[in-house]
Amino acid sequence: MFSFDTAGATHTGKVRHNNEDSFVICQSNTPLAVVADGIGGHANGEVASLMCCNGMEENFKSSPPAVNISSKRAGKLLKKYVCDINSRIFERNKQEKHPLPMGSTLCAAMFFQEFIICANVGDSRLYFLENGKIRSVTRDHTVVHNGGHYLSRAMGVIPQVEPDIFTLVHPAADRYILMSDGVYNSLAEEKISLLLDKAATAQEAAESIIEQANKNGGVDNLTVIAVIRKNS
Numbered sequence: 001m002f003s004f005d006t007a008g009a010t011h012t013g014k015v016r017h018n019n020e021d022s023f024v025i026c027q028s029n030t031p032l033a034v035v036a037d038g039i040g041g042h043a044n045g046e047v048a049s050l051m052c053c054n055g056m057e058e059n060f061k062s063s064p065p066a067v068n069i070s071s072k073r074a075g076k077l078l079k080k081y082v083c084d085i086n087s088r089i090f091e092r093n094k095q096e097k098h099p100l101p102m103g104s105t106l107c108a109a110m111f112f113q114e115f116i117i118c119a120n121v122g123d124s125r126l127y128f129l130e131n132g133k134i135r136s137v138t139r140d141h142t143v144v145h146n147g148g149h150y151l152s153r154a155m156g157v158i159p160q161v162e163p164d165i166f167t168l169v170h171p172a173a174d175r176y177i178l179m180s181d182g183v184y185n186s187l188a189e190e191k192i193s194l195l196l197d198k199a200a201t202a203q204e205a206a207e208s209i210i211e212q213a214n215k216n217g218g219v220d221n222l223t224v225i226a227v228i229r230k231n232s
Helices: 045-062 071-096 181-186 189-198 202-215
Strands: 002-011 021-026 032-037 106-111 115-121 125-130 133-136 142-145 148-151 164-169 175-179 222-231
Touching: 002 021, 002 032, 002 202, 021 045, 021 222, 032 045, 032 175, 032 222, 045 071, 045 106, 071 106, 071 115, 071 164, 106 125, 106 175, 106 222, 115 125, 125 189, 133 189, 175 181, 175 189, 175 202, 181 189, 181 202, 181 222, 189 202, 202 222
Parallel strands: none
Antiparallel strands: 002 222, 021 032, 032 106, 106 115, 115 164, 125 133, 125 175, 142 148, 175 222
């Protein structure tokens, strides 16, 4: 049997005036970790990211996964959570009729005994640590235009969203990290790998990565959730 040490941290960074990132950790035998990053420049980005996290927590607690659920059914359940929240944000956008509708990224992972299920919309990421190096599980939903990177998929801006669903089978790794783009744009993957690898606890990992990202410029809002799998 495994247990999961989970912890998160967030910071406005050194450039932004407000923090549009949100995160939530739902502690259980099957913990849920969620990072959301409100779309910069849009109305109420921080509201959209908070709706993502609060909604995921609500859905997880009201309809939790069964103890013996299969990875396929767990993926469908996580997708259901995400699509429900997308609809909530979209409906609120319709009501408020702002010219730039609010939106958010969302990266969520559920940690089971035999596998991990991840859902992703946007460019927040899930990594696992392998042989001292972090490896990305997710793929960014971005396009390049006029030298800039723009989201091609986000929560709440269209009626129906299609999250990418990923499955990792244990023992793929015992250390994982979810993060918003401000972290990996501020700190090299080699440094993130080192900090995650040497941390004694998930809290130490999350806090040290945020601290170093800020020291390295903190170019955007910074949010991290670290998860360390342990033998019970």
